[in-house]
Amino acid sequence: MTRDQKAPVCVLGTGLIGGSLLRAAVAAGYPAFGYNRSQSGVAAARADGFDVDDDLPGVLGRAAADDALIVIAVPMPAVDHILASVATFAPDCVLTDVVSVKAPVAAAVHEHGLAARYVGGHPMAGTSESGWAATDPELFRGAVWAVGVDPGTHADPWRRVAALALDCGSVVVPVVAEEHDRAVARISHLPHVLAEALAIAGAGGGALALGLAAGSFRDGTRVAGTAPELVRAICEPNADALLAVLEETLIVLGAARDTLAEDGSLADLTRAGHDARNDYETARRWEITDVRPGDHDWLERLREAGQRGGVITAID
């Protein structure tokens, strides 16, 4: 393989995220192929000219022969089954995933004896749609892609995973599993829970309330349009972190209820909320340029930079 030839990528699961990744990898010049469980998903991908099969052992055997980077792109409940097959048919491949939680995937990877060549991943992109029909090779353009820097991670597989994320148009946020899971509970899983609750409150007002609903309700409930089983597959594996921030939020909302009832005031809530949204709007990514994978203490240094908002935009 020459320097310009990219190593193959094997995507397991070609739904919205995995399918978009397959498209993005092909567009970026990777030889890429995939597996999907459903025949209809396979047919849809093939109709668009992509190399997807429903024979998991066959696909993994090819990945092993080609030394492909394997990407697990199935919902958390299906991860264990997929890992068992990887351990059987392609135990030596570099392995990553795009699952919405990291600690439970890492634990399962460890259990299957696949930890040495594993690097966790999570592109922060999606829509409330699902399935091949919703895939988009540009889905990851401009997004952030969390890539694991947990203790014991090896530099070579890390470079390959980070390079794939960059080649799909994302920037890389280095993060360890537990800190990732606590962060996404706040900015991805709690939004789902609040959107469901807001939708329920709106529909409780019947045709009149839904007929009067405008932008704030539409945007605030958008992700409640996601299939319930998908929301559960995203949120439930992160129950501990989600429970912690949900408790925090119940306290914030309870305090707002109390000040509104007692003083007719939402002053504290609106000031804190506006400041917080301003923190979000003014948050600026900065480029991590002084740490190379394999350097002394590289994992700890990348982790610390990621905590402070640092991202990687290029890799040697």
Add this chain to the structure above:
Amino acid sequence: MTRDQKAPVCVLGTGLIGGSLLRAAVAAGYPAFGYNRSQSGVAAARADGFDVDDDLPGVLGRAAADDALIVIAVPMPAVDHILASVATFAPDCVLTDVVSVKAPVAAAVHEHGLAARYVGGHPMAGTSESGWAATDPELFRGAVWAVGVDPGTHADPWRRVAALALDCGSVVVPVVAEEHDRAVARISHLPHVLAEALAIAGAGGGALALGLAAGSFRDGTRVAGTAPELVRAICEPNADALLAVLEETLIVLGAARDTLAEDGSLADLTRAGHDARNDYETARRWEITDVRPGDHDWLERLREAGQRGGVITAID
């Protein structure tokens, strides 16, 4: 005035909603002019060629002389002061408003002896921006505009107010004040409260969490970007209705917390939330064609039609 000549419109307050209304009315062929308290707001509107002044008695005197339709477009805390001037300088003009709550405005109108020619209004449109710079003559295009059908409303002023809403590109939802206020608590004021709480939860995760935030957090916190004093002016006058739905929502969220903690499950929340969002997405407006203002029982019949999702799209 010939049949094709439109009667003048006088807009009091030329911020986002009032200023957009002034622009939309002019675009629709109304002779329209306005008042704004701040000199900078007046200057900005004049620079764009609009007839706006900061002399409230003068503007109201002109409205009285022209038999203009007066539109109150100031936040709730400023309504009482404006009504006192209307009662002094233009007590016989037809009067409406675009304030986000209806029962408190109606009570104030009654207190100032202006109820006979008053018809409440509320266009369901806005952005998180404010001030003249954010105004847009197309803001109301395709929106719904609540128009009051409270007992005692007279048909002639009602027709004028509804016609203005239609001419700005909206459809009219007939609704009584208390039902309006309960509905908007669900689909406008609660979204603000939840957006503030979500923003606070996200910012609590620091640079890492805000850096990983994507679409669900951005959309779910969008209205937390609104100025705190404006959110308070919108929500606090509707405290009773907002408290009721906030209590409901705390119960829904508390139940989700309990099932997640006890069974690791969000099944009930996600199913109910998805059904509710689906109700919203599939809600269809239907046209009220069998009731004319002034008909026997027209107010009650329009109210009942509005409750069932009916809208008015044209008026004689």
